[in-house]
Amino acid sequence: MQLHLSSWPEVQAYLERSKAILIPIGSTEQHGPNGLLGTDALCPEIIASRAGDESGILVAPTFNVGQAQHHMAFAGTITLRPSTMIAAMLDWTQSLTRHGFERIYWLNGHGGNINTINAAFSEMYHGITFSGFGDRSGSNHPPLRCTLRNWWELPGVGELCRQLFPVGEGHHATPSEVSVTYFGYPQAQKSVAMTPKIAPVGPIFDAEDYRRRFPDGRIGSDPSLASVEAGAKIVGAAVKAVISEFNQFAAAA
Secondary structure, eight states, rough: OGGGGGGGHHHHHHHOOEEEEEEEEOOOOOOOTOTTTTTHHHHHHHHHHHHHHHOOOOOOOOBBBOOOOOGGGGGOOBBHHHHHHHHHHHHHHHHHHHTTOEEEEEEEOOGGGGHHHHHHHHHHHOOOEEETEEETSSSOOOOOOOEEEEGGTTTTHHHHHHHHHHHSOOOSSSHHHHHHHHHOOOOOOOOOOOOSSSSSOOOOHHHHHHHOOOOOOSSSSSSSOHHHHHHHHHHHHHHHHHHHHHHHHHHHO
C-alpha cells in the first residue's frame, strides 16, 4: 500500500489497524559508469514497494536525497547539508505523528546517511513539544518510536549477495545494488566497459580526492556482474525480511 497512491480515507482506515509506516530513505549520487544515480534511493523503494504490495504495509514516498557530498565531483549528484536533512526528517515525522502514526521504520539505502539519520532520531526524542510530535508526557498517547534498517543488512540478504558475487562485490557501485535497480527497471540496464575490471579500494577525504582516486566512481567493485536475475533473488530475500521485521516493530509494546 503506497501512501501517495492512497486517498485520505484509505490512510485513515489503515490507521485504525496499524500505527506503523515504512519510509524508504536513500541518496541521489553517482554509482559508476553503469549504475543509476538513484540507486541508493531506488533499492529501498523497490524492496519497500513489493513488501507493501505483498503484506499491506503502508509505504511513504521515498526520501531520495541524502548525504552525498563526497560524490559531488561526479555530474548529477545531489546532496543535502546534515542540518537540512535532519530538519526535513523532523518535518516528515511531525506530519505523520500528527495523523496518529507512532512507529516509523526507515529503510535506508545509503551508508553515508546513517550518522545523520541517527542524529535526527535524537532530535525527535529530545523532547521538542508541538502539536502531534515530541514530548507526550502526561498524555494518553504512546511515544514515537523510530528504527533504522539498512537494506543490505537485512537477515539473509548480505549472505545472499556474497554468494551471488563472491568476487567483485566491493564497497560502492556494487553488483548487488545495481542488480536490484536492474530488476526494478530492466529498461535502464547499461553495458559499459570498465577498466580495471575490479575497481581499487582506499580512503575518501573529499569530493575532489574521491574523483582523483576513483575516476569512474567505483570502489572495489565490478558492477558489470549485475543482472536482473540476481536482483530478483536479492529483492525476494529482502522483501521477506522486511515484512517480518516491520510487523515485529509495529507490534512491539
